Amino acid sequence: MSSETSLASPLHAEFAARLIAWQRQHGRHDLPWQNTRDPYRIWLSEIMLQQTQVATVIPYYARFLDRFPTVGALAAAPLDDVMALWAGLGYYSRARNLHRCAQVVADEHGGAFPASVDALAELPGIGRSTAAAIASFAFGARATILDGNVKRVLARVFGIDGFPGEKRVENAMWVLAESLVPGAHASDADVSAYTQGLMDLGATLCVRGKPDCVRCPFADDCVANTTGRQRELPASRPKKAVPTRRTWMLVLLDGDAVMLEKRPPTGIWGGLWSLPEAPDEVALGVRARAFGANGAVSPLAPLSHTFTHFRLDIEPRVIELNGKGAQPAAVALDAQDAQTAWVALSGIDAFGVPAPVRKLLDGLRGSLL
């Protein structure tokens, strides 16, 4: 146990027990995905909660469970339906991996999620931390998560310098987190309370901006609290200049219908339905004529959308077809490989559309009423 000895501190031996006691008294106990050991529900919530806040996830989680009550139902659904239900949540590779994972569980695991961390982590969209969350909540496994909450708590309590997104720092945090998990005497309920406690402490008390150290069970031991370094820990992400991209979007209208185009499965907004795009005004005109549109082009107000790593300036251009143009070849909505579709403005909910495009079309619908 030399690796644990090297990490030993007065707090180490008590960390798990103190956290579990705190969680039982002050943690969250009524989130929609709690109070169940159903791996499907736990898995679904964990995937949705990746890089996404609780309040944002709640309505999506309810809609998914309602539409797909079991992993088999999700596996049997068309990917397009999953994408449509996911639209607005972001990070759409999660939705594609969610669908693939459901199919692997259904086809290769007899419809039951595997119980070990290692087997879970082999499934699409499930990494080391998410596997530990599922395994601890559903199966009582003594494994640690390492999400943003845990990184913040560990950096402060144990005084760990360096940006946690950096590999070297993250590896050190994994080692520390592993050394803190409850011992073999811990019950399944203890394990659940521990994992939940890590999240609850970071999300409700050891928050980024103004941590509530007075109520923290580790206040007396916390390096950040006892040295007044709450604002410095964890170290913030190194700043980088965000590049700007510009795109022209074609709003091709035929009565109350607009033409959508399916995006490639990878890249930004992968697999979603969006407006046809072109890299400049001229190219957009060429595309419009290819769709049979020869009418007047009217610009809409440009809009800007900021992603994590770049800014997108959108130049929308409207052309009214009024039934005079040729319809695009692929319009069958039930065709698996359809790349374009005419969609009533009132019916875009059935398609997975990027959030800013959705807003644009909602505004257009309002102005046409």
Place this chain on the structure above:
DNA sequence: AAACCGTGGCC
């Protein structure tokens, strides 16, 4: 190892 991948809330 670092870049890529969304969106909304917060201040």
Place this chain on the structure above:
DNA sequence: TGGCCAAGGTT
């Protein structure tokens, strides 16, 4: 207003 980032994983 804009910078910052949230229950990360994949390539």
